[in-house]
Amino acid sequence: MREVAFIKQNKEKWLSFEKAVFNGEEMDSDELANQYIHLVNDLAYAQTYYPKSKVVVYLNQLAAKAFQKIYKTKREDTNRFVHFWKTEVPLLMYQYRKYVLLAFVIFTIFTVIGVLSAADDEDFVRGVLGDEYVNQTLENIDKGDPVAVYKSGSNWGSFIGITVNNLRVGVIAFVMGVFLGLGTVYILFNNCIMLGAFQYFFYERGVFWESVRGIWIHGSMEIFAIVIEAAAGLIMGASILFPGTHSRFESFKRGAKDGVKILISTFPFTFAAGFLEGFVTRYSDTMPNVLSVGIILATLGIISYYYLLYPYKVKNELHHQLIPALG
Structure with missing residues (x-):
């Protein structure tokens, strides 16, 4: 036919x-x-x-x-809150898995650009991070505490301030997707260039491991969440560019709605990252390596499982449930 x-x-x-x-x-x-x-x-x-x-x-x-x-x-799915986290978000992540992959590809490319730029130009780091931060960190390195900047302020003050800032970055990364996704790419560019230059800065001064075991205690969830939030922005941008069989406005409404759900799903991880930065990272230099590495791997494993592996599990479970239900 x-x-x-x-x-x-x-x-x-x-x-x-x-x-x-x-x-x-x-x-x-x-x-x-x-x-x-x-x-x-x-x-x-x-x-x-x-x-x-x-x-x-x-x-x-x-x-x-x-x-x-x-x-x-299904009768057991009457709890809307549980359904949102257990089923709805994972199915959205499965449905939009290509956009998640795209966000990670963009993240990797821009971060590598940041690393290479910092390696090529010694003044690049100062241009990106600012003289005040660089000078302060150099002093901390000389004192034998490269990540001392994360120990300033009170626990609760750091937790609240950091969490609010990370939420703001995530929301902006998503909202900027309305500009056909280009705004989201721009936000990723800025943050990834800073991240790449930032990590190279520590590597160049021989304290890369000290920075990793400290910063990535909270950074695993924080950075991962930003990438997922960027994916949500790309979804909204794509809904405008590629409406398919629907009107452009109807496609945009659906893309924005799905994007907001994905954005909201990152908030608990952002709060967790803020808590770790405010209450745990400051003790990274005194805790055993096995503990700091364990926290990093655990936080990265949890958020990776929820957004990358669990969606496939939910999709397969529903598929097996639907076959007898529909047969």
């Missing part, structure tokens, strides 16, 4: 299913399940005969949303 004929034959069926899934229109659960079966069959057919067609992307997105729609009808 030619693609045009295939689309014409099934268009009305897809639109009906789309209204139920995307617009929240009521549909009998048995009818929804029946239409889902047809959708999966159509998707398989399109993947076989029109693998590079936009209809495959459209049907795949529709099927992904169906997972969420049908699962919400």
Whole structure:
């Protein structure tokens, strides 16, 4: 069957299913399940005969949303708060996994640029971090405490100030996505250049390990969260650039809504990073290496699992639950 004929034959069926899934229109659960079966069959057919067609992307997105729609009808999912963290966010991360990958690629490229720029020009670090910070850190290095700047101020004062600043950066990284994603890329550029130059600065002075075991106690969650927040901004930007079968405004609303959910999901990790920076990092020079490294690996492992691995687990579990439910 030619693609045009295939689309014409099934268009009305897809639109009906789309209204139920995307617009929240009521549909009998048995009818929804029946239409889902047809959708999966159509998707398989399109993947076989029109693998590079936009209809495959459209049907795949529709099927992904169906997972969420049908699962919400399950009795045990009445707790909206639990559902948000346990199912909704992971499914969004799975659905938008390409944007998460893109955000990490951009993050890596810009950070490497920061490192290479600092290595090539000794004045680059001062231009990025400022003379006051560099001079203060050089004094701390001479005193044998490279990360002393993180020990200033009270525990609670540091925790609150740092957390508020990190939340502000994350929100800005997301909101700037409204400029077709370019604003988000700009925010990533600024922060990654600083990070690369910052770490090279310590490496150049022979205290790289001391900086890592101190700074990354809180930095693992802090930086990872910013990358996820940037991914949310890229999602919103892409929803404007690539509306697909929807109007540009409708696509933007969906992209912004999904992006906000992803943004909110990073807040607990940002709070945790602020707590670690305010109450734990200041003791990094006195704690055993095994403890500082253990904290770094644990924090990185937790946030990596939630955003990178757990979404696949949730998707596979729902898939296995839907097969008997829909059969």
